[in-house]
Amino acid sequence: MKLTRRHLLAALPALGAAGLGAGFVRMLHGLNQGHFDPRAINTPLTGQPVPDFPTLSPLPDAPALPGLARENFQSLKQPVLLFIWASWCLPCVEEIPFIRQLATSLVNRTAPLALWGLCYKDQPASAARWLEQAGNPFTRLGMDQEGQAAIDWGVTGVPEAFLIMPAPQTGGRIVWHRTGGLTDALYQAHIRPHLEGTP
């Protein structure tokens, strides 16, 4: 059989479909592994220093839980995972068992990761009640009742999470950001690699 231009033309659709198919298989694989997420959005902040944001007050009746300010990021000793959450947000309820589990596992580790929270447009009373029921995993918590800090951080909704690495000159550098709830698969794929090598 002699190969002609007709053969080449007739094979093009199949080749195109095979290319698309291979791409889809990779995407599905990535979805299962947690390193491909079509819902991810680009925050301008990834790779950049922590933004300037107004100092956030702590919860009124929780003396052990300090608030959150720009200065807290300047003297970082370890990486920080900052959670944006609210008591009125259903996906936050779904992700809290994982965060609790993460908080417990971090207590005994030599290279710990600090879990900080930013409570977005929430009533202090309901936020406190929520933390009491779920068990508080955070070591710092800022109340962003007006949502101004959330805008500075480029937050589009709750829940969201930021991973911040210590950077003495700039005062903390955002290395990873996620829109939506956090799972163990995502943690293993994105956060663990950043933690290797830190003291």
Place this chain on the structure above:
Amino acid sequence: MTTLATLFCPEGGHFALALACALAFMQGVLPLIGLRRADSPLTALARPLALSQCLALLFAWTCLIVASLGDDFSLKLIAETSAISKPWVYKIAGLWGNHEGSLLLWVTLLALWCAGLALLPGQNATRPERLPCRLRARLLALLGLVGAGFQLFCLTTSNPFLRLWPVPADGMGMNPLLQDPGLAVHPPLLYGGYVGFAVPFAFAISALLDGKTEALWARYMRPWVISAWALLTLGITLGSWWSYSVLGWGGYWFWDPVENAALIPWLTGTALLHSVLVVEKRNLLQGWCLLLAIATFAFSLSGTFLVRSGILNSVHAFANDPARGLFILGLLGLYGGGSLLLFAIRAPALPVPQTGFSPLSREGALLLNNILLCTLCAVVLTGTLYPPFMQLLFGRTLSVGKPFFDATTIPLTLPLLAVMGVSMALPWRQARADRLLPRLAPALLITAGAILPAFWLFPTPLAASTALLALWVISAALCDLALRLQALPKGDRQLHRLPRSLWAASLAHIGVGVTILGLCGMAGSQERLIEARPGTHATLAGRDWALTALTAHHGPNYEAVEAHLTIRQRDTHGPVLAELTPQIRLFPQQGQRTLHVAILHRPLEDLYAALGSVKEEHDPQGQGHYTAILRLHENPLASWIWLGGIIMALGGVLHLLPARRRLIHSAGKARA
């Protein structure tokens, strides 16, 4: 009721689905063996198998409907999507508003198309134009294989008959946004169209397996293409209508992946519709037509299923499950990839016609139409797949939206409209320019006369020129009808004497023109966001919009706040044009708030009001005042968008109606 419930119990439905899957597999395999061995009893099994498969699936549906109407929350599907307080219409229609149910709908519609094919009378000595029985058995077998794969998918990963334990006392209820009559019929129509393209697909595979096309295959295939196309057109129209009238933000098309997933097969299906004509009349473009038939069905499949795999980021949130995605991709690879591979192997050997091809002819115009439609399709496909592929290959996240699609699709649509106007006046084989111009002159004159008014009426030069081209399409179709009427012999000069296919094509083209005019009109829509207390007046589009009252309203499964708006012509003393009552509805069961938009449709504009929110404020005296946030729109020519869609589909339906024999008879006499 109890005996009914026992007969149609969910396990019965589950069993019927499994039985249907087995029957579909037999329908796929036995006739093919029969055809190969020239064993006619085995071949003849295709029809009864197709009919019994369809009956089994209808039985499964009956079981599901009985369970839903009887509020059987021991079924997972019903517990998750229904509730005691849900109106009974939506207890039925809600069944296909989720992944499992819509998949069952998909396979059932395929079985119905098979049953239609099986019930259609076959070819005999007196009616050679009908489908040959051997070809029909082949088609049924191929469709059976497609159905078997998806029923297996339904049974193994998305079974609608799964039970739930412990049984909840009440269901979780359905997304209130979906509780709309338009959306109750939208999935069956849309899926009917998607699935309907399986029949032309089977025609194409059958031809490729033979390595040659039957003499009349394009003619056999055409009605199936047209009926699937008409259903898809109606389905898309209804979906767009729903997003306009229910979502409450005043838009009709989001360029969302799911919408594009319906638009892509519609574009290739429209191209197929036109290339079939070229194959039928001139025996040209055979390979191209086969490819389009395969591509349309492959796009239908990928559109319906990619969205459910979670790959495409869409507002249409079916429960995404990557585990299902792999099964789907396997099926897509098997049917889509397999048939494209078959095409790659067999298509080069198809006979090449030796007839000449003139660019200035009906087939030339249809070829141009195909090129433009397929380029449009490629553009929409690129815009839809660009974000996930960019992320996969370069790790960049981005979104492609209206600006991209506007900038790319409009420049392609304009020449398409220009060609549409000319094509109807062109004869097959070879047109003569000196005869063409007089035929087009009346339509050209009408369009030229409308230039000044169009630029005055439409907001932008682009909208005005697009509207002019739409007018050109409509007037060309009407003038063509008039000229052909004049060409009839004097005694017979009546509208119904014209061939039905001509009427169908003209109607479809007029429908396109009407839709495009609607889109151009919407480009000039005006909107205002106002914060108003009862008694407030606002001016929009030269009308006075007054908020007269805010009242509470109780619905069957929701609580609502209703705003009463009075719209007056000109100013506060003008005659009352309309009373609109938009609502905010709170569905306590889902804890969901929806907007119930109020729309007044007028021939040339829609007056549209949405109530965004209501807040209570207290003045220093402690008295409460309610303030409403209202969004008011004036949408010129809005309803023309969907009217055009209905006219297009009507054109398709008209084509399918059986030709009157008397007519053929008299035409024969006239020729003699």
